[in-house]
Amino acid sequence: GLERGAKNQFSTFSNFITTINQKKEGIGNRNSPTQLVIPNIKNVRDLPPICLDVRQKQRISIDTLPQELKAPIPPEPSLPIRTKTVKDFQDDVEKAKSSGDWKAVHDFYSTSFDSFLEINAAFKKDTNSPFNTIEDSGINAKFVNVVYDALLNTPQDVQKSVLKGIINGLLQEWKGPRTKDDLRAYCILLQNPQFSNTSTYVIYAHLLRQIAALTEADHHFLVHWSKKISQRRFKQLVDRLLQFISLRLFPAKPEEFPPMVKCTWWIPSATKVLALFNAANSLISPPIISYTDFYNSTLDHIDLMEEYHNWQCYGNSHRFSFCQYPFIISIAAKKVIIQRDSEQQMISIARQSLVDKVSRRQKPDMNMLFLNVKVRRTHLVSDSLDELARKRADLKKKLKVTFVGEAGLDMGGLTKEWFLLLIRQIFHPDYGMFTYHKDSFSSFKCDNYSEFRLVGALMGLAVYNSITLDIRFPPCCYKKLLSPPIVPCDHNTLVGICDVTLDDLFQIMPELAHGLSELLSYEGNVEEDFYSTFQVFQEEFGVIKSYNLKPNGDKIPVTNQNRREYIQLYVDFLLNKSIYKQFAAFYYGFHSVCASYALLLLRPEEVEILVCGSPELDMSALQRSTQYEGYQKTDLTIRYFWDVVLGFSLDLQKKLLHFATGSDRVPVGGMADLNFKISKSETSTNWLPVAHTCFNQLCLPPYKNRKELKQKLIIGISNAEGFGLE
Helix, strand or coil: CCCCCCHHHHHHHHHHHHHHHCCCCCCCCCCCECCCCCCCHHHCCCCCCCCCCCCCCCCCCCCCCCCCCCCCCCCCCCCCCCCCCHHHHHHHHHHHHHHCCCHHHHHHHHHHCCCHHHHHHHHECCCCCCCCCCCCCCECHHHHHHHHHHHCCCEHHHHHHHHHHHHHHHHCCCCCCCCHHHHHHHHHHCCCHHHHCHHHHHHHHHHHHHHHCCCHHHHHHHHHHHCCCCHHHHHHHHHHHHHHHHHHHCCCCHHHCCCHHHCCCHHHHHHHHHHHHHHHHHHCCCCCCCHHHHCCHHHHHCCHHHHHHHHHHHCCCCCCCHHHCHHHCCHHHHHHHHHHHHHHHHHHHHHHHHHHHHHCCCCCCHHHHEEEEEECHHHHHHHHHHHHHHCHHHCCCEEEEEECCCCCCCCCHHHHHHHHHHHHHHCCHHHCCEEEECCEEEEECCCCHHHHHHHHHHHHHHHHCCCCCCCCCCHHHHHHHCCCCCCCCCCCCCCCCCCCCHHHHHCCCHHHHHHHHHHHHCCCCHHHHHCCECEEEEEECCEEEEEECCCCHHHCECCCCCHHHHHHHHHHHHHCHHHHHHHHHHHHHHHHHHCCHHHHHCCHHHHHHHHHCECCCCHHHHHHHCEEECCCCCCHHHHHHHHHHHCCCHHHHHHHHHHHHCCCCECCCCHHHHCCEEEECCCCCCCCCEEECCCCEEEECCCCCHHHHHHHHHHHHHCCCCCCCC
16 A cells, blocks of 8 residues: 555655645745645546555444553654754744744744654654553644644645655555554644645545554554544544545545546545544543534435445445444434335335235235224224234334224324324323333333333334334433344344443433432442442332342442442343343334344434434424415415414424424424425315325415414314314
């Protein structure tokens, strides 16, 4: 690759360096900062492909590596002695600005970035210390930040000298494993703000290529060093990489870059480096930046299903797919993948049913292509669970719901109504399946495992049929649903067991979690003052039962030394072991419908968004995206409507959303994804509004004044159960 290539392979690249060296040519006044311009980048010859595959496995594993990796470490070469301090540099810059003489600043930049050794000499905190640990990179971060902050305000030839030095460093022939000084140089060079300019992308791409090709042990150090970068600069690094990927996919000026066929490694290299920052971000609690900051919305506009199928066919082999790096794919894009994957499964199952019917020489009918659920409103839960239990083989077909005694045809609206009412009843405390605490439920309560399986299937049906539900599971529930994301073939393998922490317990039982946290920080004698053992008690249906957290736990006292183990075992008992059978049934029910490799792409938080949508109602966003039929948005009736709706309480706004769409939840893509339409109803203004929930359509008579519209609308949305045909 770049670091091992023969010298004759770099002839064109060397000419590029020569071009940069010609500082006087084409440069105006040296003393005035100008925009950085790199000529002839499109003529730069592409370098041979690297030997090492630059793609990661499904998830980067960094925790499995020891803190000190015992790979052969080459001797660190002696560093030049550089004594310039932050203050010295700042003084030089101020003098240059006032006098116009940038020679001292130019000399510093050209020397400091001339090679990896010089980078370490300039920015290493102590040139005599090895800094070979993951805890401390040895980089003088303050000095690096000051130097980079000043760089873009220096004259053009100063900026060119930095790029020339970076190229020199990248062109050196490397033999054997990298030293920690090399890793430090890579870490520093990645932060160069010049790489936000597309004219530097060829150099940036080669830097990313070398970093991507490092060993896993070297990546381990870079990940841990990266988590020490400040939030603002960490975000800048991530945004720079995302911009690089976006502009390579959809260049504003294609002539700025080499042909795609010659630089197919650009995007894989950048994505691999981005994966290192994602791994660093996940090591911190709370994370440095939100996981959504790694989304690249540009990917929403590529052929996602081709990416998904490539990944399914080739896995993590030598064929690159963004699905190997799911953190970069937005939740909206993942929803599209899951929807289309579900549709393909529905078509496949329906086709198989048709073939089976024809092969038995039986007359096919349309009903065999659907999962038909017929229920009475008065026996909603029992009828629904009976139907799902009887038709388990049809769960992957398209769902159609019929309410007995009602003439409505299900084009989507009845399905949404059925889910809403059913979830409301099943999760009601009086139904007895779940124990509730403030803001969430804490545990699966009853021992009827078949019902938990059916409730899991119900939740899977919602995701499979793209329906959002109004439920509030704690976040750890979604972690458990993805543990593992694919149902294991061996039925003896434990499912629904995940790593849980005190933070997870705070989401469910805040008072108990607070007490355990106090125990952890207690400064007195835990054994004498609390007199606790590794045994816990739990009430089940009015009976107090005891459980040992470890063998002979009732005889092991909790002490200052083992209290952390006690807390971890207690949390694990509450959130894993005590509800294992119930949750395992729930897990298998969910995956009986939603079994798909697409689940490998999801984080627990994203599963929650897919299941529940967003509870945040932005009626102003709905107003902006609403379409009209028979009305103009400037019509008096429409102006009355939005004036009334924007003044509604949250409860009334939810009722309106439920009335018009069949659900009071906002889908993944926001209000715009509802495709909400207001149509003009030519009926008398004495009539109430009517909704077609299958199409998210509200039919509104032309009410003459605001008061009448508000009165009729509130009556309509407050009495909105039942369906009929016009």
